[in-house]
Amino acid sequence: MRTAPPTPSALRRANARDCVVALRDAGTAMTLAELAAATGLSRPTVDAVLEDLAGTSTVTPAPAAASGSAGRPARRFRFDPSSAAVAGLDLGAHSIRCLITDASGQVLARAEVPSAGTDPLAALERAVDATGITPDAIGVAVPGILAPDGRIARSLAVPALDGLDLAGTLAARLDRPVAVENDIKLAALAEHHLGPAADSIVLLQLGHRISVAVVLAGVILQGAHRLAGELGSQRGMRWTNSSQRGRLTWSTGDDARELIERAADGDPAAAAEIEEFCAQIAPRLATVLLTVDPERVVVGGGLSRAGETLLAPLRRAVGRLLMTEHPPELVPAHLTTDGALVGALGRGFAHGSSRLSGVPDVPAPWRTLHATLA
Numbered sequence: 001m002r003t004a005p006p007t008p009s010a011l012r013r014a015n016a017r018d019c020v021v022a023l024r025d026a027g028t029a030m031t032l033a034e035l036a037a038a039t040g041l042s043r044p045t046v047d048a049v050l051e052d053l054a055g056t057s058t059v060t061p062a063p064a065a066a067s068g069s070a071g072r073p074a075r076r077f078r079f080d081p082s083s084a085a086v087a088g089l090d091l092g093a094h095s096i097r098c099l100i101t102d103a104s105g106q107v108l109a110r111a112e113v114p115s116a117g118t119d120p121l122a123a124l125e126r127a128v129d130a131t132g133i134t135p136d137a138i139g140v141a142v143p144g145i146l147a148p149d150g151r152i153a154r155s156l157a158v159p160a161l162d163g164l165d166l167a168g169t170l171a172a173r174l175d176r177p178v179a180v181e182n183d184i185k186l187a188a189l190a191e192h193h194l195g196p197a198a199d200s201i202v203l204l205q206l207g208h209r210i211s212v213a214v215v216l217a218g219v220i221l222q223g224a225h226r227l228a229g230e231l232g233s234q235r236g237m238r239w240t241n242s243s244q245r246g247r248l249t250w251s252t253g254d255d256a257r258e259l260i261e262r263a264a265d266g267d268p269a270a271a272a273e274i275e276e277f278c279a280q281i282a283p284r285l286a287t288v289l290l291t292v293d294p295e296r297v298v299v300g301g302g303l304s305r306a307g308e309t310l311l312a313p314l315r316r317a318v319g320r321l322l323m324t325e326h327p328p329e330l331v332p333a334h335l336t337t338d339g340a341l342v343g344a345l346g347r348g349f350a351h352g353s354s355r356l357s358g359v360p361d362v363p364a365p366w367r368t369l370h371a372t373l374a
Contacts, residue, residue: 012048012049012052013359013360013361014361015039015041015045015046015049016049016052016053016359017359017360017361017362018039018040018041019035019039019041019046019049019050019053019059020053020058020059020079020357020359020362021362021363022035022038022039023035023059023077023078023079024079024103024104024365025365025367025368026038026079027079027104028078029062029063029065029076029077029078030076030077030078031065031074031075031076032046032047032050032074032075032077033074035077050077053358053359055358056083056357056358057080057083057084058079058080058083058084058103058356058357058358058359059077059078059079059080059357060077060078060080061075061076061077061078062076062077062078063076064076079103079104080103081102081103081104081106082102082103083103083356083357084102084103084136084137084355084356084357085100085101085102085103085108085133085134085135085136086100086101086102086103086135086136086137086138086139086345086348086349086352086356087099087100087128087131087133087135087137087138087139087345087348088100088138088139088140088141088341088342088343088344088345088346088347088348089124089127089128089138089139089140089141089341089344090141090183090338090340090341090344091115091120091123091124091140091141091142091143091158091161091183092115092143092157092158093115093116093143093157093158094114094115094116095112095113095114095115095116096112096113096114096115096123096124096126096127097110097111097112097127097341098110098111098112098113098127098128098130098131099338099341099342099345100128100131100133100135101345101369103356103357104365104368105349105364105365105366105367105368105369105372106368106372107372107373108131108133109131109132109133110131111127111128111130111131112127112130113126113127113130115158119160120158120160120161120164120166121164121166121169121170121173124140124170125170125173125174128174135176135348136176136352136355136356137176137177137178137179137348137349137351137352137355137356138170138174138176138177138178138179138348138352139178139179139180139181139186139343139344139345139346139347139348139349139351140166140167140170140178140179140180140181140344141181141182141183141186141187141340141341141343141344142155142158142161142166142180142181142182142183143155143156143157143158143182143183144156144157144158144161144162144182145182145226145227145230145233146180146181146182146226147225147226148224148225148226149165150165150167150168150180151163151164151165151166152164152166152180156245156246166178166180167179167180176352176355177348177351177352177355178348178351179344179347179348179350179351179352181220181343181344181347182213183340183343183344184203184205184211184212184213184229184340185213185220185222185229185343186220186339186340186343186344186346186347187203187205187213187300187333187335187339187340187343188201188202188203188213188214188215188220188298188339188343189215189220189343189346189347190334190335190338190339190340190342190343190346191203191215191298191300191333191334191335191339192215192218193346193364193366193369193370194334194335194342194366194369194370194373195296195298195331195334196296198294198295198296199216199217199218199295200214200215200216200217200292200293200294200295200296201214201215201294201295201296201297201298202214202285202288202289202292202294202296202297202298202328203215203297203298203300203333203339204285204297204298204299204300205300205301206299206300206301206302206303206304206310207301207302207303208247208248208254208302209232209246209247209248210239210243210246210248210281211229211232211301212229212231212285212288213229214228214229214288214292214294216292216294221292229288231284231288232246239280239281239284240277240280240281241280250273251273256303256306259273259274260274260303260306260309260310263306263309264306264309271309271313274306274309274310274313275313275317278310278313278314278316278317279313279317281314281317282314282317282318282320282321283321285297285318286318286321286322289318289322289327289328290322290324293328294328295328295329296328296329296330296331297318297328297329297330297331298331298332298333299311299314299330299331299332299333300332300333300335300336300339301333301336302336302337304332304333304336305336307332311330311331311332314330315330318330335373338373342369342373345364345369346364346366346369347364348364349362349363349364349365350362350363350364
């Protein structure tokens with residue numbers, strides 16, 4: 001089936017996006033010829049794009065390079081990182097963390113404020129204020145299920161979020177674009193961009209609870225009702241025999257750190273408990289893998305710090321269940337605790353693109369974020 005060619009306006013927007021990304025990623029001034037070579041566009045097209053961007057503060061003229069030859073020196077342009085700031089917020093049960101970068105993705109500030117027992121909206125505003133920087137766009141990671149209309153349908157970790165249109169309310173209060181998404185899905189998005197190239201990944205988040213999120217073709221898998229990956233929404237579902245309301249328990253209590261340390265030191269009882277844990281979670285994980293068929297399984301969350309003490313028995317448990325020639329590789333996450341925060345920052349860049357650069361659909365500067373955060 002033939003698709004309609006892009007409209008002139010859509011083509012101009014795409015050309016402008018490509019030029020903004022090329023200048024931002026270059027990190028230095030570029031001539032028209034250099035920008036044309038980097039984008040694959042013609043020089044007249046690049047010239048027209050730069051004229052359109054002249055009214056924004058994102059792309060500005062740069063001093064002409066010194067030339068040893070006669071004639072007029074080539075015009076140069078640069079991306080101005082100070083033209084905007086973006087905030088990522090990770091709203092947890094006990095605290096809210098905020099990370100702010102400039103328009104190129106370089107970190108400007110971090111802050112953390114308590115959230116327990118307070119109005120979530122007021123706490124989010126306090127977290128932003130604590131950085132001393134006013135962002136131009138914001139992404140927020142929340143521990144809850146979002147409804148198709150964007151409201152937070154349910155949050156076991158922060159019940160005060162239930163039914164709240166967090167994005168719309170916060171955007172109105174702060175007068176800037178705000179994007180809100182489930183924290184595990186945003187962590188999966190960050191891992192997709194920060195890890196080795198892969199078309200599809202499954203993030204298995206192992207902490208006090210177990211969560212799953214899927215990224216396909218670079219996009220978070222949401223489903224018809226934004227319930228994709230929400231295995232905890234199945235009535236009676238338990239990852240392990242000892243889990244209560246989705247919360248993991250161990251012979252050492254709620255925290256597995258001591259158990260993992262003992263297993264790493266060669267304690268056979270501790271190693272057996274971890275082996276049994278992996279055997280119990282493997283069947284549901286295997287079902288997800290055979291449904292989605294990802295290239296990679298990324299294990300994140302606090303338990304992923306155990307490294308091969310946990311990953312090796314998990315690979316064995318999943319491998320015993322998959323009768324396939326090419327099982328997905330199983331690797332630790334790049335970000336054990338900051339995945340949702342960085343994912344929220346990336347979503348803030350994408351959602352606020354028009355305000356940030358005057359051009360829609362400019363992707364987040366993942367290359368810079370990878371260099372500074374991963």
